[in-house]
Amino acid sequence: MEKSQLSGGRFFAVTVLNVVITVFEFIGGLLSGSLSLLSDAFHNFGDALSIVLSYAAHRIGGRQQTRTNTYGYRRAEILAALLNALVLVVVCVILAVEAVRRLWHPEHVQGTVMLGVAVISFIANLVSTILLNHGAKHNLNIRATYLHLLSDALASVGVILGALMITFWQIEWVDPVITILVGSYIAWESWPIIKQTLGILMEASPDLDYDAIAHDIEQLPEVEGVHHLHAWQIDENNIIFSVHVNMDNLPLDRIEPIYRQIETLLCRKYNVNHVTIQAECHRGEHESLFYDQNDWRHE
Structure with missing residues (x-):
């Protein structure tokens, strides 16, 4: 797969999928009262913006060198990767704070609505992740966006499990707990990207003997x-x-x-x-x- 193929149709398809998922989950979250669904909706909205940013940086990074940028524009992708990873961490912190509040003040959640929305969201997120899988192996910018999508798929699995527990056993505190667990995992996975991009921007030496x-x-x-x-x-x-x-x-x-x-x-x-x-x-x-x-x- 060539870089241009990845940066065109696949980026567009992933963007459309995330916009659709965002609207669907937001409505589902309001109807069901599920924090994890609403958090996933905001997360997907951030992903859509992230994908657009990643695509723009990908195109800018492919430009030829000029008199004013003799090494080219590849750092645009590093900046985009850093911004994407930082946004992920900030979103996780905000959601964790709200999840803790809900642990102390539980709210009723409609498990069946939550379950249906979560299953559809998981399928769409999985498709988006597969579309960007190849590029994530060779490009830090695409890897950051891929991590956004992978974290969404993982979050959807957590929401599905939570919905099952709420539907069959009425364990409603599991909704904020899942939000905290998924957010912690996402922040943990984002740290290596933040560390690597900061090292590149600070012109740290690569790992050579x-x-x-x-x-x-x-x-x-x-x-x-x-x-x-x-x-x-x-x-x-x-x-x-x-x-x-x-x-x-x-x-x-x-x-x-x-x-x-x-x-x-x-x-x-x-x-x-x-x-x-x-x-x-x-x-x-x-x-x-x-x-x-x-x-x-x-x-």
Whole structure:
């Protein structure tokens, strides 16, 4: 499946499904008095907005580089993923507060209405989740939206179980309890996305074995040392890498093949996409692998 196929018809189909589910659950929640149904309706409304945001960021992220954005626009998808995950957590907190209030002040719930709406909602959420399943494996932005939909499907299962307990055993306190449990799970699953997106935006180094990288580069012919190594990510799939390399005083036509060897090594073994190399003879040869602003005294 190509990226363009995923970003077009499937995004549109998922958006329409979520809008329909939102209206259906909102009406069902009002008629049944179920907090978990109403919470799921608001959750689905947030999902519809999330999908639109995700689609817009997906399209923006596919734009070509420009003079003002030489690395392109892929960070738009990271921003969308962060916003989607944060919205999920905020919604979960709000619903948990309301659920606790209902535990102390129970309200009557019509289990049969709640059950029918929950079953239909579960089927629709499951279809939406399947539509975005493939893209979630390769794109952090789509993964955040996929998590929204997966959490809705899970919430619908919880609502179904709660509706059965209310219908057959009149255990009405289960409605807010399910809301709290599902919300806790959603917040827990959102945290890794928040952590990863913040790391990318703060230009944290990707998880690579830097000592092994330095060792592999130093094993190449003519390379004497490695220092001032930097690595960061544009998005979860594209790693940018720069490094200073000490080598003998060689003419340019002999240095370029060494550059190609380093680039090939980093690409094939460490999945680095973009490499910038600065060759030096003795400058920085005593400096650390990672840049230290105090290293200037050695120059």
